[in-house]
Amino acid sequence: MKVTVKQWHAVAYWRWDTGAPGDQDANADEDAEEDVCGICRVSFEGCCPTCKMPGDDCPLIWGQCTHVFHMHCLLKWLNTASSKQQCPMDRRPWITAERKVDR
Amino acid sequence: MKHARGEFIALFRARWLACLPPSFTLGLRLFLRTTLQTLSAHEKLFHILVQLGISERFDKTFIDVMYDELEQKILDSCPGIWREPRLEMIRKAAKELEERWLSAVYGHRFSRTENNDWFKNAMMMVTGRLDHFISRTLVELRTSEIFDIVVDFPDTLPAIQDLRVCCPFLFPLSWLPGSLVTRVNQRILQPAADTDDIITFYVSLIRCLRIIDPQGVILHKVAPPIRKYLRDRPDAVRCIVKRMTDENESFMQEGEQVVPIQQVHEAYDDYTDPHWLPEPVDAGADFRTTRPMDIVSTLVSIYDTQDLFIKELQHLLAGRLLAVRNSPLDDEIRNVEMLKMRFGEAPLQVCAVMLKDMSDSRRTNTHLHGEQSHPLYTTVISRLFWPTIQPVPLKMPGQFKELQDGFEAEFHKFKPDKSLKWVPQLGAVSLNLELEDRVVEVEATPIQAGVIELFSERDTWDLEQLMQKLGGIDRVLVQSALDFWIGEGVVKNEGSRYILLEKAEAAKGVSQRPPPVDEAPRVDERDKQQAEQMKIYWQFIQGMLTNLSSLPIDRIQAMLKFAPGYNRSVQELAVFLESARKEGLVVFTNGAWKLEKK
């Protein structure tokens, strides 16, 4: 018997490739639940408080310190005086990692 | 001389008329009716009746004859006839009767006197009374029929319009609500009644009463039990939402405006106020326009919150979007835009994201595969904005895996910061199976497709092997996929083995065809999700069983009504309890549920 697929309509959901170890594992799902932005506490796959559309419209930003935030959340934070241009999680100077931001 | 004659006649009449027994009135009335058909033959008779003073003394009876005649006319020509207007016809008949009758009865007298103005006035008064009589009789008749008229609306619009014309004479229609409420209770608010039918009835009722009684006084009296009943029906939200988004459904009438729901609640608060009183009759034509209320808003306002609707909308939309293949999304987009006008932008944001996922997916697929057709089309969704989807650990075999891997790699190149996670059980596959003696074309679910793909590698399998090859999915799922292929005559079952039929075994295949298994993944998802949502209530159930040791299901259901947002039916609760029993959490003994002792 020969099986020919004429048309397959499949469904998948997207996730940010945060580059975290084990990201590709099937059992990384449970950890993914905890993947929230350290500033707004909303999931990375959701959107920051000012955005309505998730994904490309509300991208993530990676720091060299390995912390990840919604880009809009971090920019807002860096714009405040109290930020002193530091990562809000570890208070190290914020330096955007080259790797992921522009593709 | 003339004077004496007059006096004599007066005396004669007074004495003679006084001798008539009371039953004479009825006799006269019945007798007069018999003359109606052949009026012209009775010219002399009426002349005598005038002479004897009977026409004057019993003038009321002469009018009653017309009432009798008209009542008969209405009873002959109106009951059960709702699809054509009747009132005009009866009014015309009345006018005609009146002229014929009055000129026959009094014609003698008045044609010879100059006092024609008096006659005209009298005529006008009689006309007014007849008209009122017709209205009252017709309204009484239609009131007794109102339930069926509403059920058959809008076909019965002519009857309703007749009523509207009659009603201003008889405002307020105090008896209409009573009879309607009784019938509604008997016929509509019954466990056996279909929720969809109840909604249809309610919508028709609103439309009918809006015509008869634009002020909404009657509706205000009749609607509350229906609204309460719908509120307690677990599937009502689903039905309303489904119809709200169905393009064949006409919840919106021409000229109606979409009303944002918030405004509706303000108006609705007024109606629920126990001190609420209808505006006076002379409130003016703009009374309605200050409190607009379209059908959808009215239905939504049955519930205290819109959350249920939004959740249901999301669900419905998800199902529909994942079912569309390559057809344009225009309908769904228009729907969501319309709903935004009602519910506001924010609650529908979820739906907007779903739609954006759909159009983004289209762009992605086109980007990856170009314009030429490719066997795999993937809808890439934003997980958090779609109904919870329980993953099934299905691993697609063979060429399906290759297609997935290819797409994943391409996708990662296109969107380097994203990766894909398959929801393998969702979607649909069109397949062509080339067998030795035939070609089979089918639409299959991914699980069915996965199973048959394995048969192209090897023609004999047993259930365990298939389960394992497909990533360890549930036995039931594999079994039902096998049943599907047995039904298609592609696979046969021998003992514990399943064998591919390279050559058709026609007769056997057909006779063994199992009943079709409803395997639509949407339904599957829905049940799973309901079971999942049910888990929220587990702590309530656990709590009450801890305190009260054991309870029959009805008590559990009754107590759960106090849990926030609980709207499940007893059946749904039973399904949940049964699954909890299988998990060893509860036991069922002597008709009651209790916690399994740890």
Ligand SMILES: [Zn+2]
């Ligand atoms: Zn954030």
Ligand SMILES: [Zn+2]
């Ligand atoms: Zn944002």
Ligand SMILES: [Zn+2]
């Ligand atoms: Zn940091």
